[in-house]
Every structure is written in structure tokens, then in C-alpha cells.
Amino acid sequence: MENVAELGATTNHHRLRFAWQKLLPWLIPIAIIGFWQLAVNMNWISSSLLPAPLAVVQDGIALWQTGELPKNISISLYRATAGFILGGSIGFILGLLNGLSQTARALFDSSIQMLRNIPHLSLIPVVIIALGIGETAKISLVTVGVMFPIYINTFHGITSIDPELLEMGHAYGLSKRALLTKIIFPGALPTILVGVRYALGVMWTTLIVAETISSSSGIGYMATNAQEFMNMDTVLLCIVIYALLGKLSDLIAKALESICLAWQKEGSVK
Known part of the structure; x- marks a missing residue:
């Protein structure tokens, strides 16, 4: 009976620890939002300068019901995804x-290294002159921004493979294809995935700028349009949406790392 009780206590301890680990990253954002709401309610901050979180949520619900918010989110997601796939593939x-x-x-x-050191956002005038202000220009900017982080991390990962592993592969008579799939690519994969996570951040930063310049749709356009009418609710809503999309992208990248690098954990356990 004592063993059962100890086992139950241990299980509950692990559950509480797991729940705490999941909650811990959200404590600071929740505290900031709570203080923000309190500051507006107590008139410490003017609601015209910084609307309360509840007002931002209400504005988001209203825009969602009109269909404007889902339409612009889907357009931004399309631009980001298309640019990431193109730039990531090239890189x-x-x-x-x-x-x-x-x-x-x-x-x-x-x-490539010379081009990489040129700030890609400085290419906006060139892109507009060459490609106009349509979808091609916006996707091209995202493509350029994403390409270099993935290129440099892929290149570094492959060139950093332990030469002794390659020699061992040659000694076992592995073909070039087998060397690539069994030694080189798995060894470079952690570095490549770091490049993917960094590129996702660059993707959203580039898209924000691209959508605030000569655009008629997307989240950045919503923010710019709201700014012209001094609609701070919508401006803050767009900022929050970008933050949430960035966090979602990072979670997807982490999940991809867990799946692709599961063999490393299994090897370390053994």
C-alpha cells in the first residue's frame, strides 16, 4: 500500500511539474496583459493612447464577424508561406x-556572401521598380529574406561534418548517395533547423514591412490603414496577431526539430 501511495504521489508531482513547465512561459505575458488592463481601468494610461486588452479583443471579434480579419490573415499567411517555401528551397x-x-x-x-550582407529591406525600391506593388514583389522580398539564413546554416552544417565520420563511411564502402543520406544530411540537420527557426522570424519581419508599403490587403495593410484613422484598437490587434503568428511558427519549428532529431535523444539514452 505504501508503494502504491508513493507511486501516486510521484505521479502527481510529475503532473504538477509538467503543468508548471507549460504555464511558466506564459506568466510574463499574462502579467503584462493584466497590468495593462489595470492601468487603463485606473486611468493611469489614456485609452486613446493605449486601448485596453479587452477593447482590442472586442475589435478583433468585430473584424472577424465582418470577414475582414480572416481574409487579411489568409492573404498574409499565403504570402509568408509562398516566400518561405521559395526562399527556403533556394537557400x-x-x-x-x-x-x-x-x-x-x-x-x-x-x-552569395556579398549579397547576403546587403540589408534585404533596402531592396524594396528596386523590387517595386522591377516587379511593381503586386503579390510578386511582396513574395520576392520574403523569399530573399528567408533564403540567406537557410543557406548559411545549411552550408555551415554540411562543411562542419566530422571528417572522421566521412572516412569511416568511405571505409565501409558507402556510395556518395549513402554518405549524403546516412552521414552528411543527418549530421547537418540540427544546424539546418536552427536556420529554419531564424528564417521564420525574418519571414514575418519582412512581410510586415512589405505589407505596409503600397499594399491593399494583409495584416500590415490593416495596421497602416488603421493608423491613418488613428484606430489604435486595430493597430494593436495587428501587432498581437503578428506576435501570435510568430509564436505559432516557432512552435511548429520546435515540433519539427523534435520529430527530425528524435534519433539524437534515443542515441543519448542508449
């Missing part, structure tokens, strides 16, 4: 190519 392919081939590295890497 990964170039990183893989330059990491595996010294000839390709000598030919392309220097030029």
Missing part, C-alpha cells in the same frame, strides 16, 4: 551544392 539547394562541391563553392559562395 537549401545552394547551401547543399556549395557545401558538397568545392568547385561550386569557389564559383558561387563569394557572390
